Amino acid sequence: MTTPGAPVTLPAGGTAPGRHRRRRFTRSEQNPAGWLFLAPALILTGIFFFLPVIASLFLSVTDFDIYAIADLRNARFVGLRNYRDLTENPVFWQAVGNTFYFALVGGPLTVGTSLAAALLVNARLVRFRALFRTVFFVPFVTTLVAVAIVWRYLYHPQYGLLNWMLGGFGIEPIEWLGDPRWAMPAIILMAVWKNFGYNMLIFIAGLQSIPAELYEAAGLDGAGPLRQFRHVTLPMLAPTFLFVGVITMIGYFQLFAEPYVMTAGGPLRSTTSLVLLMYEEGFRWWRMGAAAAVAFVLFLIILVWTLLQFRLQREAA
Amino acid sequence: MPGRGRKVVLYALLSLGTAFALLPMAWMVAASLMQPGEANSFPPRLLPREPTLEHYRALFTRLNLGRFFLNSLLVAGAVTSVSLVINSLAGYAFAKLRFRGRDRVFRLLTLGLVIPVQVAMLPLFLLMRELGFINTYWGAIIPGLASIFGIFLIRQYTMALPDDLLDAARMDGAGELRIYWSIVVPVIRPILATLAIWTFLATWNDFMWPLIVFSDESMFTLPVALANLAGERVQDTELMMAGSVLTVLPVMLVFLFLQRYYVEGITLGSVKG
Numbered sequence: 206m207t208t209p210g211a212p213v214t215l216p217a218g219g220t221a222p223g224r225h226r227r228r229r230f231t232r233s234e235q236n237p238a239g240w241l242f243l244a245p246a247l248i249l250t251g252i253f254f255f256l257p258v259i260a261s262l263f264l265s266v267t268d269f270d271i272y273a274i275a276d277l278r279n280a281r282f283v284g285l286r287n288y289r290d291l292t293e294n295p296v297f298w299q300a301v302g303n304t305f306y307f308a309l310v311g312g313p314l315t316v317g318t319s320l321a322a323a324l325l326v327n328a329r330l331v332r333f334r335a336l337f338r339t340v341f342f343v344p345f346v347t348t349l350v351a352v353a354i355v356w357r358y359l360y361h362p363q364y365g366l367l368n369w370m371l372g373g374f375g376i377e378p379i380e381w382l383g384d385p386r387w388a389m390p391a392i393i394l395m396a397v398w399k400n401f402g403y404n405m406l407i408f409i410a411g412l413q414s415i416p417a418e419l420y421e422a423a424g425l426d427g428a429g430p431l432r433q434f435r436h437v438t439l440p441m442l443a444p445t446f447l448f449v450g451v452i453t454m455i456g457y458f459q460l461f462a463e464p465y466v467m468t469a470g471g472p473l474r475s476t477t478s479l480v481l482l483m484y485e486e487g488f489r490w491w492r493m494g495a496a497a498a499v500a501f502v503l504f505l506i507i508l509v510w511t512l513l514q515f516r517l518q519r520e521a522a
Numbered sequence: 523m524p525g526r527g528r529k530v531v532l533y534a535l536l537s538l539g540t541a542f543a544l545l546p547m548a549w550m551v552a553a554s555l556m557q558p559g560e561a562n563s564f565p566p567r568l569l570p571r572e573p574t575l576e577h578y579r580a581l582f583t584r585l586n587l588g589r590f591f592l593n594s595l596l597v598a599g600a601v602t603s604v605s606l607v608i609n610s611l612a613g614y615a616f617a618k619l620r621f622r623g624r625d626r627v628f629r630l631l632t633l634g635l636v637i638p639v640q641v642a643m644l645p646l647f648l649l650m651r652e653l654g655f656i657n658t659y660w661g662a663i664i665p666g667l668a669s670i671f672g673i674f675l676i677r678q679y680t681m682a683l684p685d686d687l688l689d690a691a692r693m694d695g696a697g698e699l700r701i702y703w704s705i706v707v708p709v710i711r712p713i714l715a716t717l718a719i720w721t722f723l724a725t726w727n728d729f730m731w732p733l734i735v736f737s738d739e740s741m742f743t744l745p746v747a748l749a750n751l752a753g754e755r756v757q758d759t760e761l762m763m764a765g766s767v768l769t770v771l772p773v774m775l776v777f778l779f780l781q782r783y784y785v786e787g788i789t790l791g792s793v794k795g
Contacts, residue, residue: 235620235621235622236619236620236621236698237621238615238619238698238699239615239619239620239621239624240621241698242611242612242614242615242619242698242702243611243612243615243616243627245608245611245612245667245668246608246609246611246612246668246673247612247627247631249608249664249667249668250631250634250668250670252649253642253646253649253664253665253668254634254637254639254642254646254665254670255634256645256649257641257642257643257644257645257646257649258634258637258641258642258645260645260648260649261641261642261644261645264644264645274648274651322539325532325535325536325539326536328532330525330528330529330532331532331533331536337536337539337540338785339778339781340539340540340543340544341539341540341543342781342785343543343544343547343774343777344543344546344547346723346773346774346777347547347727347770347773347774348726348727348744348745348748348766348769348770348773349727349729349745350727350729350745350746350748350749350769351550351745351748351765351766351767351769351770352546352547352550352766352770354748354749354752354762354765354766355546355547355549355550355763355766356546357752358553358561358759358762358763359546359549361562363562363564364561364562364563364564364566365566366545366549366566369564369565369566398542398543398546402543403788406785406788407788455636455638458638459638459640461640461729461730462729462730462745465729465749466749466752480640480730483640483644484730484734487643487644487647488647488734493644493648496644497644497645500638500640500641500643500644501641503638503640503641504637504638504641507636507638508636511636
């Protein structure tokens, strides 16, 4: 169900073989098996995904709460009140801010780390590339809840490994998860650790698809490694960047398990994300109408941001 | 920079990256084998003084971990095996079977890829409640049985299949199901392997939906049980680490043994734009 971690296929690169042969189907080509083969998938996604999404929109304009759970007739239409209440709720704005903080800082950091790792692993001088690739990829495969617990102990101000190592450089102990200023950076660091290996694989594939002649030509023109990187590697990786960027940001806007496990949204709500807020409103306080409104705000943010990224990419090209 | 110096820098950076990637995992394993309280000492210990399996034993005997393990295995196993059939049938139909409305339905379906799953969760919970699936395996399994992404992936891969092959089989009088089973499935086996591994890992690691659909502890999957345990036993560092090891271990093994399929599949068809 999760977006990040999905095997990757670029919709834009839709030049898959077979496409050129497509034409309008004549009546004799109607294959009655088609709908039968689709039926299970369409019924399941229809009932258990698309229907709830539409229902969610309706839910967000009702005052659906714990009384309505007991008896649906207790839910009333309230128009946009849930949305208006959100705009007057400081916790909501804090959650919006935290979510953007995590995505806008964590996203680029993750993508940057991924690219650096890909360049390292892909360097011609390096042996055992496959081994390093596997090692860097391992954190991505792990169970988020389990490693979030591990990191919680690594961040322990007194006994944690991180403060001990920093102490070696003369840095005073930091209350990583107990200080509102540090809690989000701590979660970001863990997210970078967990996710950079995935994007790295995609970058490696991108790097390997750059024709060697381009580098040879640039070398003949007297371009050093840095200029080759700037004028050959980066432009050739542009589609990869877009893809990795979109996938990473979509995933990061959905921040949930890390704060749930590591900080419970605190301290002082400094790590409460939109999804965590939705979860608390909906499944802890059973204010499902309000929670649905939060979910739709999240949807809008992701939609607008994704479109923005595609547009920026097109303008840059 | 001379080749030698560059090599040193490269390997230094790679070692640093390796330490960054592996240290948390290594400490998790080490701490899980420590005596009670040993992980909370200063300076931190990197290796157990006297390794003990007592925390693992406690998890299985007192804390019912075996049950959670089986719950996870059942949910992930069921979702993986059934969704593979459903998604591959649909992906193949979208790629190779000709019928009116096919492409329109496909475009509609791909719209779903941009909708975050959390948007569906609130009504989905109410629906599951109406159906009586809360606190049942069905509640966790059913929403994972069809995946738009899986369908998409299979379709991309299956498009490369030559039509002549399928048409020839039709000429010979083979039924559509027969063609799917004895011609299509063998050819697309690599992508099926990729999807199977990915689905298993994603379902095993999934947290939010199982957290919502299971409130009865006996139904918890490992991640939910672990998060719950972390709330109650935050002081038992060694015990928590043992629990984390047991949660991560199965997916790690699946990955290490099958990574060829997994890694190849991840980059399959990507960045060709």
